[in-house]
Structures are given as C-alpha cells and as structure tokens.
Amino acid sequence: MAEENVTRRNALKVLGATLGAGAFARALAPLAEITQFTNLREFMQKHYRELNSDEMREVLHRLEQDTEHRYGCEVTIRDIRPQRHTQFAYALNLSVCIGCRRCVEACHQENNHDRTTHQSYIRVLEMEQGSMDMERGNTNYDHDVPAPGHFYMPVQCQQCENPPCVSVCPVEATWQETDGIVVVDYNWCIGCRYCEAACPYHARRFNWRRPEIPADEINPNQSYLSNRIRPQGVVEKCHFCLHRTREGRLPACLEACPTGARVFGNVLDADSEIRWVLENKRVFVLKEELGTRPRFFYFFDR
Amino acid sequence: MTDANHTTHHARTYPRFLWYVLGRATDGSWLFYTWMFVLTAIALVGANAWAHQVVRGMAATGMSDHVSWGLYISNFTFLVGLAAGGVMMVIPAYLYGDHDMHDVVIIGELLAIAAITMALMFVVGDLGRPDRFWHLIPGIGRLHWPVSMLTWDVVVLNGYLLINLHVCGYIIYQRWLGRRPNPRWYLPFVFLSIVWAFSIHTVTAFLYSGLGGRPFWNSALLAPRFLASAFVTGPAFIVLTLQIVARVTTFRIPEGAIRHLLSIVRITVLINLFMVGSEVFTAFYTGGVHATAARYLFVGLHGHTELVPWIWTAIAFNTFAAIVVLSPPLCARRWLLNVALAMTFVGVWIEKGMGLITPGFVPSTLHELVPYHPSLTEWKVTAGVWAFGLMVFTVALKVGLHGMSRPITEEVA
Amino acid sequence: MSRPTTPPHSDALASRSARGAALVAAFIAALDVTACASRDADRFSASQDADGAHRLADGGVYASTLHAPRQLVSILGTTRNLQGQPVEIRCATCHDLLVPPPALPDRASSLGGPHAGLRFDHGGNACAACHDPTRFDRLRLATGETIPMTGALRLCAQCHGTQYRNYTHGSHGGMTGHWDLRSGPRVRNHCVDCHDPHTPRYPSFRPMPPPLDAPARVETRHG
Numbered sequence: 046m047a048e049e050n051v052t053r054r055n056a057l058k059v060l061g062a063t064l065g066a067g068a069f070a071r072a073l074a075p076l077a078e079i080t081q082f083t084n085l086r087e088f089m090q091k092h093y094r095e096l097n098s099d100e101m102r103e104v105l106h107r108l109e110q111d112t113e114h115r116y117g118c119e120v121t122i123r124d125i126r127p128q129r130h131t132q133f134a135y136a137l138n139l140s141v142c143i144g145c146r147r148c149v150e151a152c153h154q155e156n157n158h159d160r161t162t163h164q165s166y167i168r169v170l171e172m173e174q175g176s177m178d179m180e181r182g183n184t185n186y187d188h189d190v191p192a193p194g195h196f197y198m199p200v201q202c203q204q205c206e207n208p209p210c211v212s213v214c215p216v217e218a219t220w221q222e223t224d225g226i227v228v229v230d231y232n233w234c235i236g237c238r239y240c241e242a243a244c245p246y247h248a249r250r251f252n253w254r255r256p257e258i259p260a261d262e263i264n265p266n267q268s269y270l271s272n273r274i275r276p277q278g279v280v281e282k283c284h285f286c287l288h289r290t291r292e293g294r295l296p297a298c299l300e301a302c303p304t305g306a307r308v309f310g311n312v313l314d315a316d317s318e319i320r321w322v323l324e325n326k327r328v329f330v331l332k333e334e335l336g337t338r339p340r341f342f343y344f345f346d347r
Numbered sequence: 348m349t350d351a352n353h354t355t356h357h358a359r360t361y362p363r364f365l366w367y368v369l370g371r372a373t374d375g376s377w378l379f380y381t382w383m384f385v386l387t388a389i390a391l392v393g394a395n396a397w398a399h400q401v402v403r404g405m406a407a408t409g410m411s412d413h414v415s416w417g418l419y420i421s422n423f424t425f426l427v428g429l430a431a432g433g434v435m436m437v438i439p440a441y442l443y444g445d446h447d448m449h450d451v452v453i454i455g456e457l458l459a460i461a462a463i464t465m466a467l468m469f470v471v472g473d474l475g476r477p478d479r480f481w482h483l484i485p486g487i488g489r490l491h492w493p494v495s496m497l498t499w500d501v502v503v504l505n506g507y508l509l510i511n512l513h514v515c516g517y518i519i520y521q522r523w524l525g526r527r528p529n530p531r532w533y534l535p536f537v538f539l540s541i542v543w544a545f546s547i548h549t550v551t552a553f554l555y556s557g558l559g560g561r562p563f564w565n566s567a568l569l570a571p572r573f574l575a576s577a578f579v580t581g582p583a584f585i586v587l588t589l590q591i592v593a594r595v596t597t598f599r600i601p602e603g604a605i606r607h608l609l610s611i612v613r614i615t616v617l618i619n620l621f622m623v624g625s626e627v628f629t630a631f632y633t634g635g636v637h638a639t640a641a642r643y644l645f646v647g648l649h650g651h652t653e654l655v656p657w658i659w660t661a662i663a664f665n666t667f668a669a670i671v672v673l674s675p676p677l678c679a680r681r682w683l684l685n686v687a688l689a690m691t692f693v694g695v696w697i698e699k700g701m702g703l704i705t706p707g708f709v710p711s712t713l714h715e716l717v718p719y720h721p722s723l724t725e726w727k728v729t730a731g732v733w734a735f736g737l738m739v740f741t742v743a744l745k746v747g748l749h750g751m752s753r754p755i756t757e758e759v760a
Numbered sequence: 761m762s763r764p765t766t767p768p769h770s771d772a773l774a775s776r777s778a779r780g781a782a783l784v785a786a787f788i789a790a791l792d793v794t795a796c797a798s799r800d801a802d803r804f805s806a807s808q809d810a811d812g813a814h815r816l817a818d819g820g821v822y823a824s825t826l827h828a829p830r831q832l833v834s835i836l837g838t839t840r841n842l843q844g845q846p847v848e849i850r851c852a853t854c855h856d857l858l859v860p861p862p863a864l865p866d867r868a869s870s871l872g873g874p875h876a877g878l879r880f881d882h883g884g885n886a887c888a889a890c891h892d893p894t895r896f897d898r899l900r901l902a903t904g905e906t907i908p909m910t911g912a913l914r915l916c917a918q919c920h921g922t923q924y925r926n927y928t929h930g931s932h933g934g935m936t937g938h939w940d941l942r943s944g945p946r947v948r949n950h951c952v953d954c955h956d957p958h959t960p961r962y963p964s965f966r967p968m969p970p971p972l973d974a975p976a977r978v979e980t981r982h983g
Binding site: 072 | 395410
Binding site for chain 3: 141144147149150185186187188189290293302305309317318
C-alpha cells in the first residue's frame with residue numbers, strides 16, 4: 046500500500062509539474078510579441094565603439110529598413126563623427142529669452158520625439174526676478190510671455206565636462222565624444238535608468254513606450270547617435286543636434302529662437318560668437334557646486 | 348557510493364543528491380502543498396504582468412522621467428538589506444563559538460540566498476531592455492567596472508549568492524552523505540561572507556549616496572543607515588521564521604538563538620531610529636534645498652502629502668517595536684513580540700522604499716513636484732517576486748533542515 | 761524662422777571680436793583636447809578636411825547675410841489677396857506721386873490715409889529724429905547724414921549701441937544657417953524683423969504649450 050501511495054504521489058507530482066510548466070509558459074506568452082520591435086541582429090549587435098566601418102554600414106542599413114518597416118517612412122541614417130579641433134559650447138542670454146518654448150517645439154520635431162507625450166529635451170523654467178532658486182520656478186506656465194517680473198531659463202543637457210551620467214552607466218552605453226557632446230548608443234543601453242537618476246539637470250529621457258510618430262512628420266535626416274527614432278526601453282538626451290552641428294549647421298533650438306537668446310559654436314575658434322560671449326559676458330553655470338563643469342552657460346545682459 | 352578506501356565518486360553521488368533535493372522539495376503535508384500552490388499562483392500572475400511590461404514598455408508602471416525608480420528598486424534595496432542581515436547569525440556562531448547559533452545559522456544563509464534571488468529578480472524586472480542583459484557580462488559585454496557603482500553591485504550580489512550557495516550546498520551535501528563537513532571547505536567562505544554581507548549593502552547605499560544631483564541621498568549617513576536597518580530586518584525575520592519552523596516541523600529551535608537575535612535587534616532598532624532622527628534634524632534645521640525633499644516626505648510640500656502617512660506609520664511601527672523589544676515584561680509575551688517584529692519589518696520596508704527612493708526624486712532636479720503612485724502592474728510583479736522568493740526560501744529550509752538533521756555516519760579525516 | 765537670403769550687406773556684420781581672457785582660457789585648458797594651443801588660420805583654411813567637412817575651396821568663408829525686412833520697403837494694405845493675406849504696398853507706389861512730398865507730422869496720431877492709426881511708443885522721439893523730412897525712402901543719422909531706408913540698422917545702432925554690440929556678436933537677434941561659416945552661410949534677423957521702429961517693444965504672445973508631464977502649479981508657496 047505504501048508503494049502505491051508513493052507511486053500515486055509521484056504521479057501527482059509529475060502532473061502538477063506539467064501543469065505548472067504549462068501555466069508558466071502561458072504566463073510568459075506575451076513575450077512572443079517582442080519580435081515586433083526587436084530582432085536577432087539587433088540583439089547581437091556590438092557596441093558602437095566596437096563596430097568597424099563595414100559593420101557600421103550594415104547596422105545603419107538595417108536600422109533604415111527597420112524604420113521603414115515599422116514607421117512607414119524612408120529615412121537616411123548616417124554615422125557622423127566629431128570634427129577635429131572642435132569643442133562645442135552653448136550660451137543662453139537670460140535677458141533676451143522670452144519663454145516662448147519655440148526651442149522646445151523645434152527639438153520635438155527635429156529629433157523625432159514621441160507625439161503622444163510631446164517629448165522634448167528642453168524644459169523652460171519661468172523664474173522670478175531676483176531669484177535663481179528653481180524651487181520658485183515653474184515649468185507649467187501657460188500665459189502670454191514674457192510676463193512682467195519673471196525671466197525664462199531653458200534647461201537641457203549641459204554636456205558636462207565631468208558628467209555623472211557617464212560614470213554611473215553600468216554598460217558604457219553613454220560617453221563623451223571628443224567634441225564635448227555626451228552621446229548614447231541606443232542599441233546598447235539596457236534601460237536601467239541609473240543615468241537618469243544621476244543627472245542633476247533633468248536632461249535624460251526614457252522611452253517608457255515605443256515612440257509614435259506619423260510617417261509624414263518624421264524628419265528623415267537622421268544619424269545613429271542623435272535623432273534616429275529610438276527603440277522602446279532606452280534612455281536618450283540632447284545631443285546638441287550633432288547631425289547638424291558636426292556639419293557646421295546651427296542646432297534646431299537655436300534656429301527656432303526668435304529673439305536670438307541662444308549662442309552656439311566652437312569655443313576653440315577665437316573669433317566665434319560663443320568665445321566672445323564667454324569672454325565678455327558674466328556667464329555662470331547651473332549647480333556649479335556639484336563639480337559637473339557644464340559647457341552650457343547662462344548670462345544676463347545687465 | 349564509497350569504496351573500501353573511503354573515496355567518494357561525486358560524479359555519481361551528486362546527481363543522486365540533486366534527486367534527493369527535488370524529492371524533499373516536493374514532499375510535504377497538505378499545508379505545504381497549499382502554501383506552495385498559492386505562492387505559485389501569485390508568482391505566475393507576477394510573471395505575466397512582467398511579460399506585458401516588457402512588450403508594452405515601462406509605461407505600464409507608474410514611473411515617469413521625474414520619478415524614474417519606484418517600487419522595484421525600493422524592494423531591491425530592502426532585500427539586499429535582508430540578505431545582509433542574515434549574516435548577523437554567522438558572526439556569533441563562528442566568531443564567538445555560540446553553539447546555539449551554530450545549529451540555526453544555516454537558516455540565515457538560506458535566507459540570504461532567497462533574498463538575493465529576489466533582489467536580482469527585481470533589478471531585472473526594472474530594466475527597460477532585459478533582453479540586453481548580456482551587455483553586463485564582462486568579456487562579452489562591457490561592464491563599466493570599477494567606475495559605475497552599479498557594476499560593483501552586480502559583482503558583489505552575485506558573489507554573495509555564490510558564497511552562500513557554496514556554503515549551504517556543501518554543508519547539506521556532506522550531511523546527506525552522512526559526513527561531518529570539513530571546515531576547510533566552508534569556514535573561509537563563511538568568514539568571507541561576513542565581510543561580504545557588509546559590502547553588499549554598503550555598495551547598494553553608495554549607488555544613491557554618490558549622486559551629487561540628489562541632495563536627499565547625498566549623505567554620508569546613508570550607508571550606515573542601510574546597515575542598521577538591514578540588521579533590524581534580518582534578525583527579526585529569522586526569529587519569526589524560527590518560530591514558524593518550530594511549529595510546522597519537528598526541528599528543535601534552541602531558545603538561545605532567539606535570545607541572541609533579539610539582543611541584536613534591540614541595539615539596531617535604536618540605532619536605526621537615532622539615524623532617522625539625525626537625518627530629520629539635519630534636514631529641517633538647515634533648511635534650504637536639502638529640506639524640500641524631507642519636507643515633502645514628513646509634512647508635505649506644495650499641497651502634496653502622498654508620502655506623509657507612510658513615513659509616520661513606519662516611524663510609529665519602529666518605535667513601537669523598539670519599546671516592545673526593550674521592555675522585558677512586554678518582550679516576554681511571545682505574541683506581542685512577534686507582532687512587534689513583524690511591524691518593524693514592515694516599517695523598515697516602508698522606510699527604505701517610500702521613505703528613501705521616492706523622496707530622492709521628489710522634487711525633481713528642476714524642482715518639479717511630480718508624485719509617484721505604483722501601478723497595478725508594479726504591484727503584481729512585486730507580489731510575484733516575493734511569492735517566488737518565499738517559495739525558494741521554503742524549499743531551501745525544507746531541504747536544509749532535513750539535511751542537517753541526518754545523522755553523521757562516518758568521519759572524514 | 762528661416763529668412764530668405766539677400767545680397768551681402770556691407771556693414772560690419774562679419775562678427776569678429778577681440779581676443780580672449782583668462783576666464784575662457786581656464787575653461788579651454790580644462791578640455792581634453794590635443795594640439796589646441798596654436799591659433800593658426802591655416803588650421804581652419806584646409807579646403808578638404810580630414811573630417812570630411814564641406815569647405816570652400818579657397819579656404820574662405822560663406823556669407824553671413826542680413827535679412828531685409830518687408831517693413832522697410834512696404835506697408836500692409838487693408839485689401840487681402842486670394843490667400844487671405846494683406847496686400848503689400850511699396851512705399852514708392854504712393855510717395856513717388858506725391859509732389860511736393862508731404863511734411864512730417866507733429867505726431868503719429870495726426871497721420872492719415874494708409875498710415876492712419878499708426879501707434880507710436882518709442883521714447884520722446886519726433887518723426888524727424890529718424891525720418892528724412894524730404895525723402896520718404898531715406899533716414900537721418902544723428903550726424904545729419906542721410907542713409908537709405910534699407911540701411912536702418914545703422915540708425916538703430918547709433919542709439920542702441922549695447923544691443924548692437926551684442927547683436928554683432930551673436931547674442932541678440934535670431935539667425936538660421938551655420939555656426940561654422942566655412943561650411944555654409946547664415947542669415948541674420950534685422951532689428952526691424954522683431955522690433956517695429958514705431959513700437960519697438962517686443963510683443964507679448966502666447967507661448968507653445970507646457971510639457972505634458974509638468975506638474976500643475978499649486979497655490980501655496982513656501983520660501
């Protein structure tokens with residue numbers, strides 16, 4: 046009798062285990078849908094810095110095809126390397142900025158951001174005259190600008206010289222390039238969001254869902270490290286429009302600014318506008334005490 | 348199994364040991380089967396919720412670009428502490444030759460295994476791209492060690508898991524063979540695990556305290572606070588476990604072990620409360636930027652008071668527990684003691700989660716106040732991971748305690 | 761806000777500034793860049809960069825041109841075209857026929873005809889402070905010299921020197937095109953593109969909408 050009990054118990058155990066395994070497979074069944082937004086080649090892809098030129102070409106071609114397949118738009122994705130003898134810096138004239146948020150909108154369109162969340166890399170703080178305390182700032186203003194008694198401070202990635210986000214990344218998915226821009230390899234990022242926690246300037250954005258953009262709104266001039274449509278589950282940030290600036294063009298936010306509050310250029314060029322501002326205006330940086338050494342400067346005319 | 352010369356062919360015995368483990372893991376009373384069935388159901392719900400999260404994206408959670416870490420990382424932080432707390436039994440057992448502790452120390456190590464497993468599951472559950480997990484493997488991926496504290500965490504947590512798996516696995520295997528375990532094969536690892544336990548929670552604290560952009564976390568007191576609270580929850584949980592074990596098995600729990608663990612809790616619960624008080628004073632007396640997050644947590648900010656009931660409940664729980672464990676007449680009432688221990692366990696969980704992670708993000712670095720409410724998906728995944736961890740712990744205890752109670756039939760020189 | 765290009769302006773728009781100071785030197789010194797000590801123009805004049813950047817073959821620079829605002833050569837009439845936009849009327853259309861030319865009024869409110877309703881809020885200036893009384897298409901500098909209407913920038917600059925200096929150095933006034941004039945041209949806004957000379961105060965207007973994840977402002981505010 047004991048023998049039968051043992052055998053019956055064993056049979057029940059096997060049955061239970063089978064049912065359990067089946068239930069487990071059912072529970073994880075939704076995972077099969079990930080083929081919609083990733084594939085084996087993307088899974089196996091090496092880090093950006095390890096790709097030789099042939100592999101890079103293949104990757105770019107694959108990404109262009111994926112974009113066309115998933116978003117219905119033909120795009121060109123290039124790999125644009127930094128120019129030599131170039132160190133970018135950005136300055137913002139707080140006496141001239143009127144808080145119109147055209148830069149925010151231009152960034153949204155230039156960089157193929159998700160339309161549902163109306164994402165952008167720039168946030169504009171409406172600050173009180175006489176105070177630099179962001180606790181008294183407001184990003185949610187929706188009245189005619191400029192409002193009396195206030196000034197406006199757009200904040201975006203400061204491309205710090207000592208970036209905390211680069212230090213904390215566990216897989217080296219983000220790093221600073223030779224022209225000063227801190228970039229992200231969207232195909233290497235594992236989405237742990239440690240960089241987002243580390244950034245003192247709220248510069249980083251995470252793709253909480255797959256970006257949604259209608260085909261006719263996609264900016265087709267893209268580059269690997271900047272404005273190509275990012276996958277779900279990875280971090281991104283302002284990249285000084287490197288697909289434009291590395292070819293000598295102004296970033297989209299600067300072109301959109303109607304008052305000319307933004308100044309951009311190569312700080313190594315002694316004759317550049319940015320050099321003049323840095324040398325002749327009383328510039329300051331945000332949260333200087335943290336030692337991040339930003340290359341984004343603010344100044345007032347008076 | 349052994350031949351006349353007493354050499355063991357492990358290639359043959361180890362698979363049989365694994366079969367024994369499987370057998371013990373699936374044999375039990377109706378109470379055991381019910382317990383495991385319920386846990387399995389919850390774990391499956393969690394697994395399914397996680398699968399949906401992977402496909403739909405982290406938008407399924409309540410996190411945002413402002414509060415980018417939430418329930419998952421809160422639980423992760425708490426569980427690393429729980430795993431470290433298990434080592435509090437190891438110190439008296441091995442360093443001070445406390446024989447009462449010696450018999451039960453394996454429970455602490457098994458708890459460490461279960462807790463680390465849960466912690467690792469929470470981290471993977473929090474990743475936006477879990478399919479890219481291989482990027483963390485040194486050699487194949489690019490592990491940014493030693494610069495990134497997260498890589499230190501990956502190394503020390505997996506190392507701690509391996510150490511405890513080895514120690515427990517070795518001892519139970521030897522006892523199953525009927526042998527006395529050879530100290531040479533486990534004692535160095537035990538001593539290593541003592542130091543390592545401190546390191547896992549220190550490294551986890553450094554994840555937060557090293558961030559200059561988050562003034563609420565950027566405190567030298569964070570690592571000591573973590574350790575103090577870990578050494579509250581570990582012993583508390585083990586005391587409760589010991590009593591449950593004594594009730595549902597024939598395993599005899601030496602009273603000295605419980606007394607010893609309580610004496611640890613008495614000290615650490617006070618240290619923990621003192622450290623919380625120190626943080627409160629520093630924040631509110633100084634004022635300024637550091638105070639805004641603390642104000643949000645303790646009294647509310649700009650009309651937002653979401654966390655206020657949580658933190659005061661946690662403080663009340665911990666204070667109540669401190670009073671009970673410090674008062675001999677109250678402590679003597681076993682039911683009251685158990686309630687107090689459970690309360691401090693929950694209190695520290697709240698404190699490490701809502702009391703630590705969330706206020707680090709509120710207000711944001713641009714001083715925006717965006718509150719965080721975990722979504723249903725997050726609660727399901729959390730419940731699922733805890734259920735799975737309890738399953739691991741149950742099975743580990745079953746196998747471990749049964750294995751430890753087998754007689755020693757041969758002495759190995 | 762991309763403006764059409766116009767023939768290069770001969771004014772001092774090639775924004776060249778004075779040499780540097782210690783502040784910037786310190787910043788640059790901290791940058792991890794090799795071989796940045798030399799300031800040779802040669803480094804910037806290579807026609808085909810190893811960087812692959814597009815440059816002019818002779819090593820020169822592209823033009824930075826000044827946008828020509830419509831307001832300097834025309835006014836908007838009341839009739840509308842098929843697109844619903846007001847019709848532009850060039851100044852000469854009427855003023856060429858007005859012989860002798862009408863005198864400058866005492867104040868803007870006494871203007872009639874197409875200029876009726878012109879608001880004026882530019883300090884205590886009289887019309888003749890800027891306008892040449894005898895020529896509709898010329899302005900008058902403080903020295904008495906007259907300049908074409910399209911040269912208005914010089915007139916603005918003579919009183920608003922600070923803003924003009926900022927403007928020439930790129931920290932005031934919008935632009936589109938290239939930061940690197942060796943790679944491509946640039947178009948600068950004219951003062952008048954943003955500042956109506958009669959009511960130069962920059963207008964208030966509705967901004968683009970706030971971010972969708974911005975917190976709602978709560979009334980209570982503590983220090």
